[in-house]
Amino acid sequence: MSEPRKHTEVAVGVLIRLSDDALLLSSRPEGKAYAGFWEFPGGKIEAGETVEEALRRELQEELGITIDGAEVWKITEHDYPHALVRLHWCKVTAWSGEFEMREGQQMAWQQLPLDVTPVLPGAFPVLQWLSEERGLPFVPPPVVAPVAPAN
Numbered sequence: 001m002s003e004p005r006k007h008t009e010v011a012v013g014v015l016i017r018l019s020d021d022a023l024l025l026s027s028r029p030e031g032k033a034y035a036g037f038w039e040f041p042g043g044k045i046e047a048g049e050t051v052e053e054a055l056r057r058e059l060q061e062e063l064g065i066t067i068d069g070a071e072v073w074k075i076t077e078h079d080y081p082h083a084l085v086r087l088h089w090c091k092v093t094a095w096s097g098e099f100e101m102r103e104g105q106q107m108a109w110q111q112l113p114l115d116v117t118p119v120l121p122g123a124f125p126v127l128q129w130l131s132e133e134r135g136l137p138f139v140p141p142p143v144v145a146p147v148a149p150a151n
């Protein structure tokens with residue numbers, strides 16, 4: 001019998017700009033699974049890190065900002081061919097520093113429904129909750145197959 005798949009634990013930040021409630025999306029850099037897809041910024045939690053520590057490190061590495069704090073808001077799972085992920089979602093409304101795309105990615109402040117496409121399917125449940133909170137109808141983003149990475 002095969003072993004059950006282990007979860008990859010991921011910390012994700014829903015950055016909210018308080019002046020207009022815009023949400024920060026960023027594109028996945030080349031070379032990663034689902035390259036070019038839009039996502040909420042974040043990354044894998046390393047051994048010994050809390051969700052908040054991992055998110056602070058990832059957002060410094062990727063975006064050049066330092067978050068003031070993060071508390072887990074929702075936890076979701078998504079089963080991709082490349083990994084079974086458990087996503088620890090945190091809303092973040094306070095940070096310092098200037099945005100700097102350190103991995104060659106793009107960023108976009110977005111209102112709901114999102115303009116950017118395609119979006120990682122693992123983010124769809126959170127888009128639905130955010131829409132519900134805002135009293136907006138949920139418009140599911142189109143489902144797009146990733147291009148297989150070149151070897």
Ligand SMILES: Nc1nc2c([nH]c(=O)n2[C@H]2C[C@H](O)[C@@H](COP(=O)(O)OP(=O)(O)OP(=O)(O)O)O2)c(=O)[nH]1
Nearest residue numbers: 010012039040041042043044078083085120122123
């Ligand atoms: N950051 C982020 N990851 C997401 C979202 N939705 C979703 O399914 N995921 C999945 C995709 C990936 O399998 C996983 C994140 O892992 P990653 O490969 O981007 O993490 P990382 O930056 O630490 O990558 P690495 O360079 O260490 O490989 O979580 C989302 O909205 N944001």
